[in-house]
Amino acid sequence: MHIRLATLQDLESLIPLFDGYRVFYRQTSDYDKARIFLKERLTHNDSVIYIAFAKADSETAVGFTQLYPIFSSVSMEPMYILNDLYIHTDHRSKGIGQALIHTVKDLCRKEHQKGIVIQTETTNPAQHLYERLGFTKDPDLHYFWPTN
Numbered sequence: 296m297h298i299r300l301a302t303l304q305d306l307e308s309l310i311p312l313f314d315g316y317r318v319f320y321r322q323t324s325d326y327d328k329a330r331i332f333l334k335e336r337l338t339h340n341d342s343v344i345y346i347a348f349a350k351a352d353s354e355t356a357v358g359f360t361q362l363y364p365i366f367s368s369v370s371m372e373p374m375y376i377l378n379d380l381y382i383h384t385d386h387r388s389k390g391i392g393q394a395l396i397h398t399v400k401d402l403c404r405k406e407h408q409k410g411i412v413i414q415t416e417t418t419n420p421a422q423h424l425y426e427r428l429g430f431t432k433d434p435d436l437h438y439f440w441p442t443n
Contacts, residue, residue: 376411
């Protein structure tokens with residue numbers, strides 16, 4: 296397996312994975328909007344995206360994770376929110392999700408981040424992976440206000 300930081304050149308490889316991620320969360324498939332959204336993230340450097348390949352010499356992406364920078368005013372430290380983690384269904388249970396999370400943890404250590412916040416549905420089966428990798432539920436992070 297090979298994991299690396301995604302660039303604009305990876306856009307077309309990311310689109311089907313990102314779309315699959317959205318469909319998993321009961322959204323309508325939309326490659327055109329996915330392309331625009333991801334292109335903006337990559338162009339403006341306002342997220343960090345890691346892309347995973349089954350083999351080092353493969354051009355077929357099998358998973359990705361996307362992080363957004365946030366800050367804690369209380370501790371006055373930067374941290375990341377791991378908003379997206381998706382592995383293609385044909386490649387699950389092969390350690391790719393775990394490897395992507397380890398890559399993100401390494402980035403946080405290197406950049407001296409406070410930590411990683413994960414945003415996911417309470418019914419997401421990936422919670423077992425998160426807990427196994429040392430994440431704990433935080434009761435302080437459970438409110439949301441939608442503008443619509």
